[in-house]
Amino acid sequence: MSDQVFPDVVLRTRRLVLRALLDEDVxxxxxxxxxxxxxxxxxxxDPYSREDAMSWVREQAPAVRTGGRGLTRAIDWDGALAGVIDLKRTDWRRRETEIGYxxxxxxxxQxxxxxxxxxLSRWVLTEAAFERVVxxxxxxxxxxxxxxxKAGFTYEGTARNAGIVHAGRLDLAIYSLIPDDLRS
Ligand SMILES: CC(C)(COP(=O)(O)OP(=O)(O)OC[C@H]1O[C@@H](n2cnc3c(N)ncnc32)[C@H](O)[C@@H]1OP(=O)(O)O)[C@@H](O)C(=O)NCCC(=O)NCCS
Structure with a gap:
């Protein structure tokens, strides 16, 4: 794996393929x-336009990966876009990253x-040798x-007033997964 950039990896699960975003997903x-x-x-x-989506697919998501900040994957279920999952706020020195979806x-x-x-969490802790996913x-x-x-993360505590949504600020529960969790 090249230094401090995630590879453009395709991950396969029982039902899903995690792959790069495509124009067809817009x-x-x-x-x-x-x-x-x-x-x-x-x-x-909000509102979210076709232009917003096209810019995300063609420019922003690829730039996040090549800039070392994270990795955005479409969740493809039998050719349909079932969702999007990403790695963000990646700290290569600490080998820590955050999942969003x-x-x-x-x-x-379902x-x-x-x-x-x-x-994605198992891949980043094993193949990418990270130490912590949040x-x-x-x-x-x-x-x-x-x-x-269900994904086996452990609740650590609540960061008060740490989140921002359209309605205002809110508390964020922090969950983590570390390599030891995969061994136990
Ligand atoms: C959160 C989200 C990604 C979950 O996706 P999903 O594919 O439905 O997730 P799963 O099916 O794997 O699991 C969802 C679980 O939540 C449960 N659930 C769903 N709505 C619920 C509700 N209102 N109250 C309690 N449980 C609820 C489901 O029953 C399921 O649990 P179960 O398997 O024990 O029955 C989806 O709801 C979503 O897109 N929400 C809006 C965006 C968002 O919240 N993103 C995350 C920001 S941190």
Whole structure:
């Protein structure tokens, strides 16, 4: 693996392929990001346009990877965009990174994000030799909390007033996964 840039890796799970975003994903991205639940928990542009999505797919997401800041993966289920998962706030010296995600509304509640989170977190701790993966989840976001639990993350505590969403500031529960968790 080259120094301090994640490879453009494709990860396969039982049902899913985690791959780079493509132009063909743009319509599904616009629909999923415009969804009220996505907008409730993530401070994304509202309204969110095709131009926003195209710029993310073609420029911003690739630049995050090549700039060493993280890795954005489309979650592909039988050719459809089931969601997006990413690595961000990557600290190469500490070998620590954070996972973020949203699922497309019609794909929610089927274990998609738990399966994707298991795959990406295990890959970054093993293949990329990271020491710590973090999830920061608004304390009221029960679906995302379940994803953290099902993916084997450990609750560490709550960072008060640390999150920003459209409605204002909120507390963030901090969850982590470290290499020791995979051995036990
Ligand atoms: C959070 C999110 C990505 C989960 O994706 P998903 O593919 O539905 O996740 P999974 O199916 O793997 O797991 C969801 C779990 O939450 C549960 N859940 C869903 N809504 C819930 C609610 N309102 N209250 C309690 N539990 C809920 C589901 O029942 C499931 O748990 P189970 O398997 O024990 O039954 C999705 O809800 C989403 O896109 N939300 C909006 C964006 C967001 O919140 N991103 C995360 C910011 S930290």
């Amino acid at each position: 319509d599904a991205i616009v629909a999923a990001v415009s969804d009220p639940l996505t907008q409730r928990w993530l401070p994304l542009p 949203w699922a497309a509304p019609t794909f929610r509640g 274990g998609v994000m738990s399966e994707a989170t298991v795959a 999830l920061r989840i608004a304390t009221g976001n029960q679906a995302s909390t379940r994803v953290a639990e």
